[in-house]
Amino acid sequence: MKDYKFTFEVDDNKYSLIFNLNVMESIQAKYGSVQKWGKLIDNKNGEPNAKALIFDFTEMINEAIDIENDELGLNKPLLTTKQVGRIITKDGIKKSVKSLIKL
Numbered sequence: 440m441k442d443y444k445f446t447f448e449v450d451d452n453k454y455s456l457i458f459n460l461n462v463m464e465s466i467q468a469k470y471g472s473v474q475k476w477g478k479l480i481d482n483k484n485g486e487p488n489a490k491a492l493i494f495d496f497t498e499m500i501n502e503a504i505d506i507e508n509d510e511l512g513l514n515k516p517l518l519t520t521k522q523v524g525r526i527i528t529k530d531g532i533k534k535s536v537k538s539l540i541k542l
Contacts, residue, residue: 444503449529455503462498469494489524497523 442459463473470476470491479488480495501517508515518526 447530449526454500454526455507456496456499457503457506458499459502462495462502465498466495493520493524493527496527500526 442457444455444457446453446455448454466473466476470479476491476495479491481487497518497520500523504515504517507513
């Protein structure tokens with residue numbers, strides 16, 4: 440499996456997100472499969488499931504932070520789900536969902 444990495448910017452802050460096997464495992468543990476999770480965030484039939492959307496963004500952002508901490512010897516704190524929810528809201532929910540579906 441190849442790591443997928445992308446960044447986005449909100450209020451002049453850049454956030455990296457990584458989707459890798461660690462994130463996939465977290466999604467499977469919480470939702471049963473990536474496919475089940477994908478159906479929750481796909482808003483073709485209405486609004487995306489906010490909890491599922493925030494969960495994955497939190498996992499992906501924190502994975503990127505954790506990797507950066509390991510590789511560069513940093514100690515950047517991980518983000519909480521509330522912090523990530525605010526970031527997604529500022530970036531725009533529809534835009535955020537489209538970014539995830541592209542993966």
